[in-house]
Amino acid sequence: MAAFQFGFGRLNFHLLKRRSFLLLKLIAFVCSVLLFCEFLIYYLVILPCNWPEVKTPAHGGKQETLEPVLKAMFLADTHLLGEVRGHWLDKLRRMNRYRIKRFEKVFNPERLFSWKGINFVMVNSVALEGDGCNICSEAEAELMDISHKLNCSREEQRPGQCGHGPPLPASAPVLLQHFPLYRQSDANCSGEDSAPPEEKGIPFKERYDVLSREASQKLLWWLRPRLILSGHTHSGCEVLHGAGVPELSVPSFSWRNRNNPSFVMGSMTPTEYALAKCYLPLEDTVLMTYCAAAGLLVVLMLVHLGLVASPVLFGYKLLRKFKTV
Template structure:
């Protein structure tokens, strides 16, 4: 993972890198010392040039599922990565909507209520910017954003029944594609999905969580791409997405890491070849030594 990321930094030199949550293994259970150790490891693996912006979203393994999420866990994460639960980040006129999807349960818990209120404010301000109504009475004090539909980024995917509708080269295995998803656990709820689409009308949704790739179209209008895991621990062929964005268009390319089994085969084959070469050399050395001893023995006899 570290080598793949550092190689991509060296080759691509991206302006911004988005990580869609679950940057820790079990951050929800980490003690203060464990948390500090994990943060140091993360910063070592994902070190980057000063001119590259690293944006990290929160996932359920970072702060726990909804029933495990606490204000202390969330604040600890937000302080380390300088991120909030609902935010629009504008880069060269492109709006990226960053959402804490763990808090989209809609059960009026304090954190969930705060995130929903912030999303409503952002939706209002963005609509004012798109409509050019900044001088309108209702829009007068609203923050200004680029007048363009946003790219929505969050950890959980939007609601879908299963992975059966997914397309792409790294979708779930056939025996998993028809397993039904559980709302608020595998995907966000149907109601939360409708709200996000209604409030922001995103031109692209990027999500993670399922560890498998998926390309799906919501309401025949809004494309979503679930980015698979970036770790060999979760799949044989991890990948990341390289994207180029303008205010009206985007282009995406999927970049795969070497398959884990291929790397293991190469390592095992290399070790076997080295062992065979070593044995051959040892045998040749013994034969040469035996031949030399025979010559010496004959010389002494004469």
């Protein structure tokens, strides 16, 4: 009787040890999948991305003294607030003074700022609809003041004629805004991050998909930018405006809007710039990895419960059978 109880206890111990070992393996497997899909895959995909090189002008076969290079990343349409608070309802929740003050409290409130001799202008696109809203007149007045400062910095002026504060670098600005300047559609856009073919020919609505023609022309006249970076359309596009001013619509940085989100890496000097795109992992790749892992997990559980033969054991038996034949 004592020997029977000892053997039964030993059997229970082995079963418990086996189940604990299986549980540890399952936990390790799940953690590995999560680590890969939520962390490692991003490094593997982004690893080939590099900062673009800025072409340095040369005169007489000799290279000029290198200008300081500013390296910046540009993201658009992250849509982090969710479907109700951060997407379609945003069109109804237009900015007001409270939201503007809240934004300025968290982020840099300056509309005009300079880094390493490069001027940037941030434009509140929502205030350029020209419908007489309470923030539109203030925004236009602010842009006219910025225009005066930029134009003054490009001309030889005596101290004090360009307003208060330190003088701005004599460099055409980079314009940063959410809405793109006016264009008819995305029909002329190309690339793997451009709009789907069925959407490219759909005409854009002024003051909804893009800025109005009037507002777009004002920005080009007032600011005379050398580069425009915008978002809103969720797709990539390169357009030339006026006398060859380039605009790059940055694709959405969110799987909610694209299967292949991306961001822009820029290297800039006061006179030159170079841009490159870097893509995130495809959402389909991550989902398929999770599905494959879940399927493998189910197979492992069934094998452990004895409901399905082990694939290794089954292959060994099949090979042995062929050898005997």
